[in-house]
Every structure is written in C-alpha cells, then in structure tokens.
Amino acid sequence: MLVFLLLGTGVLLKFVYQPFPDKAYESILYLQKDVLFGRLIRNIHHWSANALILVAFLHLLRVFFTGAFHAPRQFNWVIGSGLFLLILLSNFTGYLLPWDQLAFWAITICTGMLEYIPGIGLWVQKLIQGGPEVGQGTLSNFYAVHTAILPALLLILMPFHFWRIRKAGGLVIPRTPGQSFEVRGQSVPTIPNLLLREIVVALVLFALVLVFSMFFNAPLGDKANPGLSPNPTKAPWYFMGIQEMLLHFHPLFALFIIPVLMLFALLALPYINFQVNTAGVWFASTKGRGMALIAGLAALMGAPLAILADEYLIEVAARLPTIPTWLTNGLVPLALLLAAIAVFYVFIKRKYAASNAEAVQMVFVLLLVAFLVLTVTGIWFRGTGMKLVWPWNTGTPG
Ligand code: HEM
Numbered sequence: 556m557l558v559f560l561l562l563g564t565g566v567l568l569k570f571v572y573q574p575f576p577d578k579a580y581e582s583i584l585y586l587q588k589d590v591l592f593g594r595l596i597r598n599i600h601h602w603s604a605n606a607l608i609l610v611a612f613l614h615l616l617r618v619f620f621t622g623a624f625h626a627p628r629q630f631n632w633v634i635g636s637g638l639f640l641l642i643l644l645s646n647f648t649g650y651l652l653p654w655d656q657l658a659f660w661a662i663t664i665c666t667g668m669l670e671y672i673p674g675i676g677l678w679v680q681k682l683i684q685g686g687p688e689v690g691q692g693t694l695s696n697f698y699a700v701h702t703a704i705l706p707a708l709l710l711i712l713m714p715f716h717f718w719r720i721r722k723a724g725g726l727v728i729p730r731t732p733g734q735s736f737e738v739r740g741q742s743v744p745t746i747p748n749l750l751l752r753e754i755v756v757a758l759v760l761f762a763l764v765l766v767f768s769m770f771f772n773a774p775l776g777d778k779a780n781p782g783l784s785p786n787p788t789k790a791p792w793y794f795m796g797i798q799e800m801l802l803h804f805h806p807l808f809a810l811f812i813i814p815v816l817m818l819f820a821l822l823a824l825p826y827i828n829f830q831v832n833t834a835g836v837w838f839a840s841t842k843g844r845g846m847a848l849i850a851g852l853a854a855l856m857g858a859p860l861a862i863l864a865d866e867y868l869i870e871v872a873a874r875l876p877t878i879p880t881w882l883t884n885g886l887v888p889l890a891l892l893l894a895a896i897a898v899f900y901v902f903i904k905r906k907y908a909a910s911n912a913e914a915v916q917m918v919f920v921l922l923l924v925a926f927l928v929l930t931v932t933g934i935w936f937r938g939t940g941m942k943l944v945w946p947w948n949t950g951t952p953g
Pocket residue numbers: 558561562564565566568569572583597600601604605607642645646647649650651652653701702703706709773774
C-alpha cells in the first residue's frame with residue numbers, strides 16, 4: 556500500500572517539480588502554495604516514504620524472529636534484502652530533490668563519504684555526483700534514478716517476492732516451541748479470505764497516512780546555499796547509525812568495511828547451518844527467548860557505555876602522534892569488538908548448551924540493538940560540532 560501511494564503521489568509530483576538547482580526549491584514552494592492539494596500530495600509522499608522504511612524493517616524483524624528465512628524461503632530473504640536496499644536508495648535519492656539546506660548538506664556529506672571506498676571511491680563519487688561536487692549533475696542523476704530506475708526495479712522485484720511466497724506454499728505457519736510442522740489448521744481459499752483482510756489493512760493504513768499528512772507537514776528548510784553549511788550537518792535519519800559509527804571508527808572501517816560485512820551477513824544469513832529449522836516459532840525456542848533478551852539487555856547497556864568511553868578516554872589515546880589512526884581507530888577497536896562478540900557467543904552458547912539457531916539469533920539481537928543505540932545517539936544526542944548533548948537540556952545555567 557505504501558509503495559503504491561508513493562508511486563501515485565510521485566507521478567503527481569512530477570507534473571510540478573523541476574529538477575534544476577535554480578528552480579527545484581521554487582517549484583516545491585509553488586506546489587505547496589498554489590497547487591490544489593499540492594502540499595497534501597507532498598506530505599503523503601514524504602510520510603509514506605519514511606513509514607516504508609519502518610514497516611519494511613519491522614517486516615524484516617518479523618521474518619527473522621519467526622525463522623521464516625529457512626528452506627524453502629532462503630532466496631526470498633535475499634530478494635527481500637534487495638527490496639530493503641531499493642527502499643533506502645529511493646529515500647536517499649528523494650531526499651535531495653527539494654533542494655533545501657537540509658537536502659543539500661545531507662547529500663553532500665553522504666556522497667563525500669564515498670571517497671573512502673578503496674581504489675574506486677573517487678570515481679564512484681564523481682559518477683554519482685555527476686561532477687566534482689553536488690550540483691546540477693547530481694540533481695539530474697538523482698531525479699532520473701529516483702523517478703525511473705528505482706520504481707522500475709521495485710515493480711519487478713515485488714511481484715517476484717510475492718510469487719516466491721506462493722511457491723513456498725504461503726507464509727510459515729505459527730507453532731509453539733516443540734509443536735511439529737505437521738500441525739496445520741484447515742486451509743481456505745486465498746480469495747476472498749486473504750484478499751478481504753489485506754484490503755481492510757490497506758484501507759486503514761491509507762486512512763492513517765492521510766490523517767497524519769493533513770496535520771503534519773513535510774519539512775522544508777531554506778533554499779540550498781552551497782556556501783553556508785549548517786552545524787551540525789547530519790545524514791538522513793536512517794543513515795545516522797553509520798554517521799555515528801564514523802565518530803568512533805576510522806572512515807575506511809565505519810563507511811566501508813563494517814557496512815559491507817553487515818550487508819554480507821544479511822544476505823548470507825539464510826544459508827548458515829542452523830542445526831534446527833525454527834520456522835514458525837517466535838524467537839526459535841523458549842531458551843532462544845531468554846537468550847535474545849540477555850543479548851538485547853547487554854547491547855542496551857554496553858553500547859552507550861562504549862560510546863561514552865570512546866568519547867572521553869580512547870579519543871585521547873587516538874591523538875597520540877606516532878600511531879596511525881587506521882590502527883588506533885580502525886583495526887584495534889574492530890578486533891576488540893569482534894573478540895568481545897566471539898567471547899560472548901562462546902560463553903553463552905556453552906552456558907545454555909544452545910543450538911546454532913539460538914546462538915546466531917543472539918548475536919543478531921546484540922548487533923541490532925547496538926546499531927539502534929548508535930542511530931538514536933546520532934539523531935537525538937549529537938549537537939553542534941557533533942558533540943554529545945542532552946536533548947532535554949534547555950538553556951545554560953547562569
Ligand atoms: C519507494 C518509492 C519512493 C520513495 C521511498 C520515495 C521517497 C521520496 C522522498 C523521501 C522524497 C523527498 C520528499 C520531501 O521530503 O520533500 C521524494 C521526493 C520526490 N519523489 Fe519520491 N519516492 C518514491 C517513489 C517516487 C516515484 C515513483 C516518483 C515519480 C515517478 C517520485 C517522485 C518524486 C518527486 C518528483 C519528488 C520531489 C518532490 C518533493 O521533494 O516533495 N518518487 N521521494
């Protein structure tokens with residue numbers, strides 16, 4: 556439903572929007588002031604886009620925690636991951652189009668980060684920017700990718716995703732731990748049983764997006780000014796976890812090695828040997844629930860402590876002159892982190908005599924919660940100069 560709302564409102568926006576640096580911002584102002592329902596259409600596009608990231612992410616979590624990626628659904632997990640990347644890219648390319656300060660500087664710092672891809676970084680950066688800096692070339696590129704290439708890919712991949720669900724014989728059937736796969740309820744035809752329910756969900760979702768868009772406007776800052784960067788300059792919220800990581804790791808690690816490892820782990824996940832097929836059981840087993848809870852709490856306490864420690868202690872060590880930063884801020888912390896995860900994995904697996912499925916889930920929860928903590932820190936707890944701030948601290952004493 557959200558994708559269809561985006562396609563519909565996106566096509567309508569194209570009637571008014573002009574992808575040129577000297578016209579884009581004005582065309583949005585015109586859209587909002589002088590076009591009938593123009594602001595509402597923009598709001599629906601904006602909020603559906605942001606909601607889609609959340610909904611797709613929650614769907615990924617649901618699929619993961621019900622073990623719905625086990626055979627025969629492995630490849631559909633990979634297609635789903637592709638869809639998730641397309642959604643992130645759609646949001647990212649759309650972000651630049653209003654050409655306000657927020658858009659211009661967020662995309663400037665994000666494309667600036669591409670430099671750190673070894674070997675081909677500068678080439679990729681120039682290709683994406685369509686020139687040496689963010690300008691007309693970038694806007695043309697992003698507009699073409701946003702309104703033609705990505706929607707086309709989404710429209711190809713989504714039916715493929717749905718077809719794979721049917722090929723797998725439908726969704727996984729929920730079971731309680733210990734219940735066998737054979738226990739199935741009575742089957743009913745898809746039409747009208749499933750279709751009716753899906754229509755109800757879609758209409759309720761549409762109503763929610765519509766009401767939300769009536770009361771909350773999509774943000775629009777001042778027109779982009781390449782000579783004046785706001786402080787702090789932040790990436791879009793869904794990339795804040797990575798920007799926060801940049802404050803603790805050497806850019807090569809924060810922007811390239813760690814994200815590539817994360818992506819590889821996501822794609823490889825269904826092909827790991829899990830020992831047991833946990834499809835349909837929430838959190839793998841009763842034991843799995845306890846272990847996931849422990850991992851979640853460990854990350855919830857450990858990640859903020861690590862951020863604080865890095866801010867006030869390791870930063871000092873990193874400034875020592877003779878040691879290169881790719882070592883102090885790159886290899887050493889990454890090795891420490893991986894070692895800590897490995898020790899945690901071995902310790903908990905032995906202590907609970909856990910299966911691979913339970914142990915892998917535990918590491919997933921650990922990394923997931925740590926990444927969420929980084930994202931929340933980046934969005935709310937970073938102020939001027941990206942210094943740690945307390946967001947509820949209004950006014951300075953004295
Ligand atoms: C999954 C699909 C899509 C996502 C996630 C998405 C996301 C976004 C986002 C986040 C913006 C910035 C909105 C703002 O804050 O101003 C945007 C703008 C825009 N999008 Fe999309 N979009 C999608 C599909 C489309 C399609 C299919 C089209 C047209 C064929 C389109 C056309 C536009 C236009 C013209 C703008 C500039 C207007 C504006 O910024 O308000 N979008 N999109």
